[in-house]
Amino acid sequence: MATKTESRTGLIDTDIHERVMYEELLPYLEQPWRRYITDCHWIQEKHMPYTQPAVAGVDRADARVPDGRPAGTDLGFMQEQLLNPNGHEAGILTGALDPSPSSMHGWYEMATALASAYNDWQIDNWLDRDERLYGSVQIAAQDPAGAVREIERVGTHPKMVQVLLPLDDILWGDPYYHPIFEAAEKHNLMIGMHHNEPPVHYGKWPRYFIEWHTLIPVAHMNQVTNLIFNGVFEKFPNLKVMMIEGGFTYVPFLMRKMDQQYKDLRHEVPWVTKKPSETVKEHFCFTTQPLEEMTKKEFLQVIDQMGSEDIVSFSTDYPHWDYDSPTEALPPGLDDTFVRKMLSETARKFYPKLPQKEG
Numbered sequence: 001m002a003t004k005t006e007s008r009t010g011l012i013d014t015d016i017h018e019r020v021m022y023e024e025l026l027p028y029l030e031q032p033w034r035r036y037i038t039d040c041h042w043i044q045e046k047h048m049p050y051t052q053p054a055v056a057g058v059d060r061a062d063a064r065v066p067d068g069r070p071a072g073t074d075l076g077f078m079q080e081q082l083l084n085p086n087g088h089e090a091g092i093l094t095g096a097l098d099p100s101p102s103s104m105h106g107w108y109e110m111a112t113a114l115a116s117a118y119n120d121w122q123i124d125n126w127l128d129r130d131e132r133l134y135g136s137v138q139i140a141a142q143d144p145a146g147a148v149r150e151i152e153r154v155g156t157h158p159k160m161v162q163v164l165l166p167l168d169d170i171l172w173g174d175p176y177y178h179p180i181f182e183a184a185e186k187h188n189l190m191i192g193m194h195h196n197e198p199p200v201h202y203g204k205w206p207r208y209f210i211e212w213h214t215l216i217p218v219a220h221m222n223q224v225t226n227l228i229f230n231g232v233f234e235k236f237p238n239l240k241v242m243m244i245e246g247g248f249t250y251v252p253f254l255m256r257k258m259d260q261q262y263k264d265l266r267h268e269v270p271w272v273t274k275k276p277s278e279t280v281k282e283h284f285c286f287t288t289q290p291l292e293e294m295t296k297k298e299f300l301q302v303i304d305q306m307g308s309e310d311i312v313s314f315s316t317d318y319p320h321w322d323y324d325s326p327t328e329a330l331p332p333g334l335d336d337t338f339v340r341k342m343l344s345e346t347a348r349k350f351y352p353k354l355p356q357k358e359g
Contacts, residue, residue, distance in 0.1 A: 010089040010340075011326050012347040012354065014287050015194070015244050015315035016082070016133075018126055019072035019096040020118060028117035033110055063319030071319035072096055075129055082318045083132060086326050089344060090354055092161060093126060093135050094194050094244060100166040102141040103196060111140035112150070119154045127159040134354065136164035136192050141172075141180055148183045155187035161351045162242065163189050166196035167219040173230030181236045188352055193223055195245040216290075220246035221254050224284065228258065231271040233283050240283050240350060248286035248312050252305035255280055281308045285350045287315035288342070289324040296333040309338060313347040 022037050029037070036042040063071035063081065072078065083091060097118055101111040115138040127135050137160050139147035154160055163184045165172055172193070184191055195216050206212045220243050233239060258276035266272065272279075294302075303309050316324050326343060348354050 010344045011087050011314065012089055012344040013082075013086075013091040013316050013318070013326075014242060014285075014313045014347050015094050015289060015317050016078075016091045017072050017096040017317070017319060018075075018078070018093050018122070019070055020121060021069070021073060024125075025114070025117045025121055028120045029113060033113040033117075036110065058321060059319045060321055060323055063323075075126060078318070079130065082316070083130070086316075088132050090132050090134060090347075092192070092347075092351070093122065093133055094164060094192060095122070095136060095138060097138065100164070100168075100194075100196055101138055102170070103166050103168050104140070104142075108140055108143040108146070112143060112146045114138075115140050116150055116153070119150065119160075123154070123157060123159075127157070134159045134161045134351070136160070136162050137189065138164055139180065141165055141170070141177060144177055144179045147180050151180070151183040151187060151189070155183065155189050158353065161190060161353045162192040164192045164194060167193055167223055167246075168196045171226040172223060173226035173228075173232050175230070178232070178235065181232060181239055185236045185239050190351060191239065191241045193220070193241060193243055195219060217246050217250040221250060224254060224280065225258060225276075228276045228279050229269050229272060231269065233279055234271055234273055240285065242313075242350065243284060243286045244315065245287060245289060245317055247290055247292065248288065248306070249292060249302050251280070251286060251311075252302060255306065277307065281306075281311055285311050285313055285346065287313055288329065289315040289317040290322050291324050291329045294331055296331045299331045299334070309341065310346055310349070312342055313350065314343045 022043070026034055026037065059071035065071070065074045065077050067074075082088070095118065097114065101115040101118075104111040104114075118138045119135075122135050122138075126133050135157070137151055137155055139150050141147050151163060155163070163180065165180075170177075181191065183189075206215070224241075224243065227233070227241065255277035258280075262269075262272065262276055303312070306312075314324075314326060314330075316326065330339065330342070348356065
C-alpha cells in the first residue's frame with residue numbers, strides 16, 4: 001500500500017495554473033498593443049460565466065493570495081500552499097490566460113502579441129524563479145506561421161516543455177495546423193491540449209455549467225480522434241500529446257470505438273498505418289484530474305482496459321475549485337510502484353526536457 005509520505009515525494013504535477021494580471025504584461029508588449037489595454041480598457045472576451053459552487057469562482061477560495069490578488073498570481077504563495085507541502089519535484093505551468101490566444105476570434109495580431117508577452121512574463125516571473133517549474137509555450141495557433149515563429153523564439157528555452165493548444169471549436173488535426181506540430185517536434189516539445197471551452201462541435205453551447213463540466217471528455221475525444229485519423233502521428237512520429245484536465249476514464253471506450261471504426265472504414269484513411277489504440281498508447285498521455293471517486297478495484301479496471309499503465313500522469317489542477325490532492329485523490333491500497341509511476345515517472349518519460357534519473 002502506498003503511504004501518504006510516499007505519495008508526497010517527488011511529485012511531477014502536470015497541470016498548474018499560474019495567472020497573469022494584464023498590467024503585468026505591459027512591459028512585454030510593444031505599441032500599439034499596449035495602449036489597447038492602458039487606454040482602451042481592452043479585455044479578452046469570455047463567453048460563459050462560471051457558476052460552480054466556489055466562493056472564488058473558478059478557483060479554490062483558500063487559494064486567493066492573502067493580499068487580495070486572484071489565485072495563482074503569486075509565486076511565493078503557490079510555493080507555500082502547493083509546491084512545498086506536496087513535495088513537488090516539478091510542476092508544468094499551463095497558464096490561465098482566458099481565453100487562450102488561440103481561441104481569440106479575429107485580430108490575430110493581438111493574439112500573437114499577447115502570447116509572446118505571456119511567454120516572456122512566464123519565463124521571467126516563474127521559470128527563472130523556481131527550479132521546479134516548467135513552462136508551456138503559448139501561441140496564437142490560428143496564425144500557424146506566427147505560431148511557428150513564437151515556437152522558434154522561445155521553444156529552445158531549457159524549461160519550456162510543451163506547446164499549449166486549447167480544446168475548443170478548432171480541431172487541431174487539420175493539415176492547416178501541421179506546421180505547429182513540425183516546429184514542436186523539431187524543438188523536442190510535446191503538445192499540451194487543455195480543456196478550455198464547452199465542447200460544441202456537434203451542438204449548441206450548454207445552458208448550464210454542470211453540462212459543460214460533465215462533458216469535458218467529449219472535447220478530448222474529439223481531438224484525439226481528429227489527430228489520429230488525420231494522420232498526424234504518421235507525419236510526425238516523435239510527437240506526443242498530453243491531454244490535460246479531462247481525466248482518463250473515457251479512454252478505454254474511445255480506444256475500442258476507434259479500433260472498430262478503423263476495422264470497418266480504414267479505406268477512408270489509408271495513411272493511418274496502425275490501430276488507433278496502439279497510437280494512443282504510443283503518443284498520448286492523460287492527466288488524472290478531474291478524477292472521479294473510485295475504489296481501488298474500479299480504478300485498476302480502467303487502467304487494465306486501457307492496456308497500459310504508462311499513459312496516465314497525476315495533475316492537481318491547482319488552484320481551481322476541483323483541485324485534486326496528491327495525498328487524497330488516488331484510491332487507497334494501490335501498489336507503491338504503480339503510485340510512483342503515476343505521480344512522477346510517467347511524466348518524466350513523457351517530457352524529455354525534465355530532469356532524468358540516472359540509470
